[in-house]
Amino acid sequence: MSEKSIPAAQLSDAEKSLLDRVEKNKDAIVELLKDLIAIDSRIYSAEQFCDQKKIFDFVENYMKKIGAKCERYSCPHPFRQSGTEQEWPSLVATIGQEKREKALQFCGHLDVVPFTAEKWATNPLSATVKDGKIFGRGASDMKGGVASSMIAIKLLAESGLPLEGSLRMLFFPDEEINCDYGSQFMASNHKDAINAPTIIAEPTGQPPLTSPALIIGEKGYAWLRLKFFGASGHGSMPRPRSNAINKATRFIAGSKMLGLPKVKPPMSLMNMLRQLLGRISFKTLIKIAKAPPVESPDPYNEDGLGIGNLFKTTISFNQIHAGTKINVIPDSCELEIDIRILPGITIQDVFDAIASYCTKLGFRLKLPDAYANLQAKNKRLEKRPVDVDLSIISTALGTFENLDQPVITLLKQAFEDVYGVKAVFFFAPGTSDAVSLRSVGIKDIVLFGPTGGHAHEANEFVEIDQLVSACKVYLLVAYRMLCKKI
Ligand SMILES: [Zn+2]
Known part of the structure; x- marks a missing residue:
């Protein structure tokens, strides 16, 4: 579906050269995502899960090679016998200077939901590249976003541009259950280590939009x-x-x-429609409203999309x-x-x-x-x-951010510069690690990440172009916030 384009961005030479680095590192993003998908990090429940240590060891090694300072945290597992060395790891990887007033963090969860292999056309634990897409469990939710943000940090480190603050990446292990042992544990016990404006790289594609939305609140x-x-x-x-x-x-x-x-919803239906009309034409919107593009409708679904649920x-x-x-x-x-x-x-x-x-x-x-x-x-x-x-x-508790905070503002601008379409802010019915961070008063948190499809279903995928675009946005935000302009 075509989206209305906006005038091309005015980028500085330094910014152009950073974005060029991303294009040249397309393969590095794909390879990293393949490696992440190959490490089984499924979680069924708080009692049944793959040990997350292996994937945390992998990302810790990767971030150390980039030159990041890595701090590993461990939440004891409440259901396992003590002494069995079961732990829920969290990792904070930092580049630049540890200056509190200028810090930005990217954030991602490394766990994925289970799958039924017979329903997949490809092996869910061995990424398959086809038609510009990468198929595999977690490709979209959210190893894709994790790979894009890790490469953004790597490229900023390799650029040699001096940082006037710190750029961190937070890795959490249990978002697909309820965040208790990852972000909630960190927020309650180690708030100082994670207290900074945050971009969470969850997939924020909102069909039928082609480019992702920015999510600034959650129920x-x-x-x-x-x-x-x-x-x-x-x-x-x-x-x-x-x-x-x-x-x-x-x-x-x-x-x-x-x-x-009952309370007034933080975002009204009218507000959402107005934003959508900044992205797509009225004619397209009416077409979608009449016949939502559902690939294979469930004959038992008598409730439709349930858009009204967003507002109550x-x-x-x-x-x-x-x-x-x-x-x-x-x-x-x-x-x-x-x-x-x-x-x-x-x-x-x-x-x-x-x-x-x-x-x-x-x-x-x-x-x-x-x-x-x-x-x-x-x-x-x-x-x-x-x-x-x-x-x-x-x-x-539900949360909603003010739009006029520094990172949300920078992200909006960087998004529009890279995607060439208007940013759209949405409110999500589900929850993410953002809720844990906001619950202890950490502010300026926004979700934005590469779009794919079939998250939590068979044949999950992410589009390679979206991985690249998201990486460019992350890099631009980090550069504009943390580097001296040259
Ligand atoms: Zn997720």
């Missing part, structure tokens, strides 16, 4: 486990009111009455476990729910909504001790046993 989440209690019995004598599965399904079926907290807090019921035998009424049922919250909403707000909803259903709710329970003075419910015990699996 938070409350991942909760609700345990429903009921009375067991013989299946021949049903207990529709006290069967724990029935209780859980009442909770799900009535959830339209669950008034999730949402709930999805994603796991349920109950029952032991066909003729036994279950006395407990565990339901796991995924609530995605807009910036400005707290976890207490979410719990207040759930407490009010449980009161409507006539369920007594137990919340974790640290939270207030709206049912506290409800005399009628006080007499009941606990119907629902709510526990937290993981939570994070």
